[in-house]
Amino acid sequence: MISSPEVVDVQRRNNVRVSGNLAGRPMVFANGFGCSQEVWRAVVPHFEDDYMVIRFDHVGSGGSDLAAYNSAKYESLNGYAADLLDILSAEDLKDVVYVGHSVSSMIGVVAAGRDSSRFGELVLVGPSPRYVNDGDYVGGFEQADIDGLLDSLAANYLGWSSTMAPVIVGNPDRPELGNELTSSFCRVDPQIASEFARATFLSDNRRDLKNIGIPTLVVQCSEDLIAPFAVGQFVHEHIVGSEFVLLATTGHCPNLSGPDELAQAIRAYLE
């Protein structure tokens, strides 16, 4: 069953942080697979003067409540989308600008497809509705590649060397980096990471694109191997009335590699 906001402390569960202009229009930032809300730290200052900025962590990552994780609920993106709707409703947000990066762009699409009442605009950064190739559809990956990622995750988190986990997650030789810092924003539970990877990279959300009836901006990076240009175009073509913008910044994480350019593109779209 989908948890209901009445009985769940959504704010604690998803480590919801509110900043910026509390009287402004709400703007929700959601990060992709692999990290936490910290990835937005160079982006949000561009909006905090005039927007109420809401950030959160998906259950299982960052500062979320790990005890709230449940493999059955988070088996697909539906569980994450339900959490997002919980957050919008718990904070009573209306006319939300939702900025989702990577898998969170699809989480936003699924959530808006289920209940669009609180969404004003969607900004999808590096979206891919399906990573695995399927017939004529080119997602960029084969099933074997996803297995390779799961191996890679396993090797990096769970592998032979138990010292590996603290290396990636914390840093035993550099205590000044501090557990507080690392344990909060790049903390990962290996099991959850591999389940989230499956939900992310083995989902097929192409059908959900046609349900979107709200203004949408698709943000595409140059040379993004995770969500290639053709995939961004596919999303743009299948969301009726959406706009498309190509950033000069390269790679899959413009929130880190080109935060200023990303912020300007979003601003230009909103204004």
Place this chain on the structure above:
Amino acid sequence: MKEDAATPVDPIEDSYETLYEQAPCGFLSMTPSGTILKVNRTLLDWTGYERDEVVGKSLSGFLDKGSQLFYETRYIPVLRLEREVREVVMTIRRADGSLLPILVNSVLVSPDPLGPEVIRTAVFDSTARRDYELELLHSRQAAQASEARVRVLQDAANEFAECNSEAEVAAALVERARAAFAATETAMFFLGDGGSLDLVAGYSPIVDLVPLDSLRPAPESIRRGQFIGLSSLEEAMDFSPEVADALLATRLEAMTVTPLIDGAGPIGVLTCFYGRARRFDDDFRQLQVALAVQAAQVLGRLRLQSELQHAALHDQLTGLANRALLQERMDEAIAVANRADRPLSVLFLDLDGFKAVNDYLGHAIGDSVLREVASRLRSEVRAGDVVGRFGGDEFIVLCPDTDEADAVGVAERIRASVGRPFDAVLPQFPVTVSIGIAVHGGGSRTTDAMFTAADEAMYRSKNAGKDCVTVALG
């Protein structure tokens, strides 16, 4: 880097340049977004690329796909946020297409405080370790997976053993299955006598959406006596378009059905629903089937127990409550009558003319008369009344919430009903019934006292010429 070979670094290394280019590990310098600025000879030799094929490109493009996903989603974000990552395992695709497993340490630094940031990376060839370690990893994963499966079965066995009813077993099964298979929803259905499947635990999002006359997975699984897995909407479509539509409508993409089979055949099904396409490999099937077998065994035991319990409290010939159960029900009824201050009546019945039937027509006919009397009694009383066989041709009817006047009404109905001819009995052997009624209150406060009073009243009916009703004096 400037050529400065004229100035030896120290007596051993003749220049930093040589040290950099020919170090026993690869060196890479990249922009913060991963574009390669500088690479050493060692790494070029290891990978088979020329310098100009590499510089200006993104490192990500030289990785295998699994590493690319890890690089973009984890390595880059962590490096940018924490400025350092160490001993990351990745795989480079060499110029000739072969794979080079590497270990990577990276730091994000600002060589010039005012200039751009740079990622400095040291690359180690981990071929020798990698195969061994991957093998170790896979065997550890296999061991963990099999340990997890054993744990699922052990935990389920422990939980099932604590269950006292079929509904409890069903509830435990759907919860265990939900956790073990990470299923969005799970449901358990019992197979009814008429072939119906009745939900006992959990929830099936599609059960009301699939028309009864279409091919449905659960009945089909019962028919085949086998696990059915629909791993994607395409497979569901191949199975039946109605099932695919129902899954689509409920945001589900895959489902499995496993029949629960005990010695006598199928007794129900476990259905699981998944929010995305899944792979149901042999391990998955075997675990689901094993869980179903465990539940079926416990359900079989509970059914046997309840049959034994029923047998201990019921008359074998007529199926009516026996003396022990009558006693128990009477005690309960008296307690309720006392507490709520409600009336309670008990009817004591003794057949007239039954001995002659038995003696002249035989026990088989006698038994059929007793069964027919039992069935007539059942049809003359309310659902809350209890009909029992006290012994021989004596019966008792407990009527809670019934005062004397109503009890006489019931008794007269029974008398008329039993007095009707029996198909198997010739008219020269008439069977009727003498009835005594005791009403709770007055002198009759206990079960024994009530039975005795009703029995005595019944004898007064016998003495008054049989086939009549007498009420015990209060």
